[in-house]
Amino acid sequence: MDVNLRTVESDEDYDAWRRVRIAVLPYERADTVAELRRSATPTRLFLLAERDGVVVGSGSADRSETAGGGSATVRVTPEYRRRGVGTVLLSRLAAHLHGLGLPEIRGSVDDPGSLRFAERFSFAEIDRQVEQLRTVGDEPDPGPPPPGIEVVTVDQRPELWPAAFERFGQEALADFAVANPMRVTAEQWNNSWAGEPMFLAVAGTEVVGCAGLHRDTDRTERAENALTAVRRDWRHRGLAGYLKRRTLHWAATNGVTEVYTWTQRGNADMRRLNEYLGYRYGLQSITVARPLPL
DSSP states (O other): OOOEEEEOOSHHHHHHHHHHHHHHOTTSOOOOHHHHHHHOOTTOEEEEEEETTEEEEEEEEEEOSBTTSEEEEEEEOGGGTTSSHHHHHHHHHHHHHHHTTOSEEEEEEOSHHHHHHHHHTTOEEEEEEEEEEEEOOSOOOOOSOSTTOEEEETTTOTTHHHHTIIIIIHHHHHTOOOSSOBOOOHHHHHHHSOOSSEEEEEETTEEEEEEEEEEOSSSTTEEEEOOOEEOGGGOSSSHHHHHHHHHHHHHHHTTOOEEEEEEETTOHHHHHHHHHTTOEEEEEEEEEEEESOO
16 A cells, blocks of 8 residues: 655644544543644654545654653554554654664554554563543532642743752652653653643742643543642652642533543552542553664
């Protein structure tokens, strides 16, 4: 089958790219065109795959936010799978990452068919995440925060989020239970890690905790939990639970009926907190990797 690959350039291209994502992952929030543009870097490649002028797949590749490799996504609309589209996309994305001098390519698979595709190219599992979901009901206001804490939103105090990166952000990222250490730049932190809303727990002048939501712009009744984190010296005081209850109260008063999150396999504390707050388990996402070149 003849497959034409082209890079994403216009807003229409970005919209076509995200439409493929929605078709493949209808249960997850898709970034808006504006968010995709903000996430673009000099090393990030966005691709569309076309057959006879019809978009049948998409892909992206860039340096991973975890150390030591590159991250790639390959997506093909259901009716065009098993026709070689994924192979063409993967080959181009892997070549791009190899050209960046990266030793390893990584990706995530959420279904058996995608896992079989990855295994054909000698990818192997290195990590796993679990989805946790929560139906939003009549969520009470959690009341005042723990002693010594003021809670504000990023919208109210926008200067706090970039200022929090050096200590709070670096510590939160270092504690991620992932196979490779997180490597997130200040620019990435500022552009994509804060939710809307994003609640910040402030002690004095410093951010010591956060929790928020990324609302689904295509299905506005759903939202994904943004980063939930508490600085090490403020843990075990009920702050994470308080902040998550603040997000649930916000969801209930703003028309959100379901929230969900992806929790790393090794993050038992967050899984237990989510269970305590009434989250149930859903899908699993497997992180796979293999050496480059492909």
